[in-house]
Amino acid sequence: MISWIVTNVWLIPAVPLVVSLIVLSLAGSRRVAAAGFAVTGQVIALVLASAAFLPTLQTPGYRAIHNFIWFTFGDQVLRLGWVLDPLAAAMLIMITLVGLCIFVFSIGYMAGDKNFTRFFAYLSFFSAAMLGLIIANSLLLLFICWELVGLASYLLIGFWIERPSAAAAAKKAFITTRIGDIGFFIGILWLYGSSGTLLFYDNGHGCIERTALLAIGGSATFVALLIFCGAVGKSGQFPLHVWLPDAMEGPTPVSALIHAATMVAAGVFLVARVYPLFSFGAIKGTTPSLIVVVSIGVITALIASLIALAQFDIKRILAYSTISQLGLMMVSLGVGGVAAGIMHLIAHGFFKALLFLGAGSVIHGTHEEQDIRRMGGLRWVMPVTFLTYAVGMMNLSGVPFFFSGGWTKEEILHATEHWQFSRLPHYLMLAGVVLTALYMTRQIIYVFFGNSRAGSEHAHESPRVMTTPLMVLAICSILLAVLLTPAWPWLRTYLEGEAAHADPALLLQPMLLLSLLLVAIGILIGIFIYRFASEKDPLEKAQPALFRFFENKMGLDDLYEHTIVAFSRTAARVFDWMDRYFWDGLVRTFAGLGQLFGIFTSSFDQHGINAGVDETTIGARGLGRVISRWHSGQIQTYLGAVAIGMLALLLLYAWLT
Amino acid sequence: MTPTLQLFLIISAALFSIGLLAALSRRHAIFILIGIEMMLAAANLNFVAFWRYGPHPEVPTGVMVAIFSIAIAAAEAAVGLALVIAIYRHYRTTDVDKLDRLRG
């Protein structure tokens, strides 16, 4: 069984793919079958993923690869492959498990939708592409799946296609991520050109193994940065983060699965996967490309936290928090804490999916209300949702001990602290911890505490099919904490390819206490500020201008709209105009010159040659008329002429002689 | 006054001029024909005169040609008269001024 799954890892994405095709071909009315197929597919994928997880446990640093030829061009071959290593296996488990919860949740959430079957087809398709991305052992295969998850994201954001805002958000997401993907694509070309392969691992000849890295040499920085462009687009990093909040136009399970737990984390996963490219030739533990990663991560994390403080849409707050957490993961990768970043990714996958599903439950329970100012007092009405949401909030804020998010955040802070290049990211991330606790407290107070406001009067708890996944996810995120403690850092050692060993002394560290303190500060400030939360945000009252600035996403969307978008739109119009009038004008000028020449020659023909011939004939005819008058028919006239002629000849003769 | 070549030539020229005048001035076709015959006669007279005063007066070539010429003139006159009669029958006139069908 174990060796069988190693060679057949491709089955994990293949199952949801087949399911998605089956569901797509079902009639729209066959809801039960659609949901049944989709959930079954996901269960099978989870089982297979667990089976694939087992062999990676056997030896630390386990890695199985299987490469195959995709096609031959000329006498060259292009090979793809899949890989099973701790990174992939951990991600597979997280994605299939979170995915399964969200599939089940969707049955309840989408129950009333008329395109129910199509939704599950898309969702399964996404799942397949995402799983394919994880097991890819080739940057090209990864890119293929990368684009396909982008497609799934596009389809699902725009799922409520009759809403113009959803269609616009889908378009924005696709195009914005594609901007990053163009850089990624060029990076792939560069890497392929300089290393001759796109396989990650190929028995020492893969593109992130030593021989290839030496061949790439100095250009590794550029390759890494270009690949990072893709990650920036997909993971919503500054400056391409603008699509992610808009993507909340999609159904909430989609936001949970794609735009919180899995797809947006693909960028982080990508950087982790090709990490040797980033860290190649490191001096003092860092390289220019890693410095860029850290800078982008820090900027993103802080900007997004600040914007999250000033949002009122429950999902948008979570979206900005996702952006900020992804920035945090990038920082972690950038400072060398790869395992810490991936641990946070996995933990984040669970608790952010939990939070989004919780938000979905709230939205469902309050009849499509999304504005937190119109909610309130839901903790009694929706107890399960409230409790699980609180668990998610604790995770996100970074409360250690029972919550996995706390441990992983502490790991990241630990990693930033030890970065030799600069301590600035460390301090900024500490500030980020406070901000995170603050905006989550704000949200939870607005939604669940205080008195119920306009939107939450007729709220009800969601059905079992929706609350069960919430509970499962909450329990998972708590259980996961066991594997993350510094005392027995099983997941970290697993990812780093070492054997885990327990050391209870490490449980209490200064960093842990510091982060606990910061979280407490954040939460307390939050409670203090928002204790009398009303329709008007307390911060808005205190600092209206600043608040408005953050509420408007720091003007970045408008800035892009008025600069880049406007510029390219103008460029398009200019080129259309050029084509119609300049280039075609040139052609028409040439044609016109030809025509002019034609007019000239034709008029020369008409007025020169033709008229000349005419004149000649007219003249000849006149002459004929005159001469014919001599031809009188009078025989005597002729005779007279003869006589005169004779006389003339005589005279001529006489004159000559 | 001995007859000289010059005398004959003058007579011949006079005869020719009279014939020409007749041919040009008369309206009637017959008269024109007669004028033409006169001009022919002038030509014959010339012929004989040049023979008689030429280098070989002993060989009678000139007279022979003149006799032939007269014979042809007779035939021509016959044809001409026949034409005149045919024209008369057709047009009921012999006035050459009216016979201008060949006018261009």
Added chain:
Amino acid sequence: MAHLITALILIPLAGACAMTVAPRNYARAIALAFNGLAAIFAWQLWRSFDSTTAGLQLVERHNWIPAIGAEYLVGIDGLSLLLVILTSIVFPFALLAQRGDRGFCALMLLMQSALYGTFMAQNFVLWFLFYEMSLVPAFLLIKIWGGENRDRAATKFFLYTFLGSVAMLLSFLGIYFAKGTFDFAALANLGKTGLLDGNFAWLAFAGIFLGLAVKVPLFPFHTWLPDAYETAPVGVSMVLTGVLSKMGVYGFVRLLLPLFPNEIRILAPWLLGLAVCSIVFAALAAWAQSDLKRMVAYLSVNHLGYCMLGLFAVTGTAVRPLPEMQAALSGVFMQIFNHGITAAALFYFVGLLEQRRGLRGINDFGGLMQRTPLLCGWMSVAMFSSLGLPGLNGFVGEFLIFKGSFAMAASFTAVAALGLLVTAIVFMRAMQALFSGPLAESCRTFSDLRANEKWTVIPVVLLMFAVGIVPQFIFNIFNATVVQMARLFV
């Protein structure tokens, strides 16, 4: 089977003749039958073709006009076969898309015969004969069955391409007087050492370049194309973009690149620049179009720009490793095939929309997804294929072109990658306008794909998936040719 190639050229010609006596109501069916017969012969050709050896196969050679070196010389290599297969696919597709009377079908068949001839002739005179023979039916099809502005567009199309052809003919006559042969293979051999010298070479190069650049079309010789494609009836647009535009690319591969390697090397930066301009400007212009057909037409210019980029990178740049050349050439050939299928499919879908609405402005529709999900779904596949989504056919060719070109002309390729972005924007804009939002009042009575339309679309779309996922069967056609050509161009 002997004379397979001749038979293939003659079948559509016979079909065109048969149209004169065909019953009026069955004209299209009979034309399709002849298409089917041609397809069977093309299939047979594919089977007889030995894909492991390079060079011409199934050659037929007869004397024709010995005095001017004109021979009846036909044969196929991988590239020819690829294009023959493409022609055999696109023509039935186009005839299924377009209802036409006997004259229409006859002209289409005539054009098909000319195209087969063009792709298989190996002697310039014969090639040129077929090349021009395709022009006349195209002109008539636009002129007689076209839409608005058809006179102007048809004349423009004809004059433009004809002017190019004349320039090319003159150049070839010059070459013939200098070298005494019209045989492609012989000329290519001479080309390796420099075919001509001095100003004469430049003149000859310019003439042939002009002729082919107009046909492809390469920026800035493309202005006839949007007008012609927009005006032509859908079936004709499909053939124009699917196959006729490939004649130019084919000409580049077969004639210009082997004959004038030095000239191309000297001009390489300019030629690459033109290719990049084709890619980026055409994509931007497509963005600004509101007429769907015109939009697809501009994207055609954009996609063929990728082919030109690959070809100029292969022949023009300073450092050219053999594997990269093979990648770029394979990519170009793949792109030829893919673009033929995808662009034809896009025109087909635009035709379906126009048929239902009577208009084809991007803003004349809205919310179609609610009314015609199948039509929208299949059309999206064609659109995604065109924008190069992995898993569909467009990606494979574009990836290889970019891979090869990037290694040889990195900066140009990097700029050309912008084209990929703009293409995505163009299609996203179109999808948003057509499929999403509230259902437009004017689209309320639309019918979804009918059975016959479904059966026309499904094979083509499945082909897109097949080429995108398991492209090996297409690569097999031309791999040996690619290896040989790469060696020729070194």
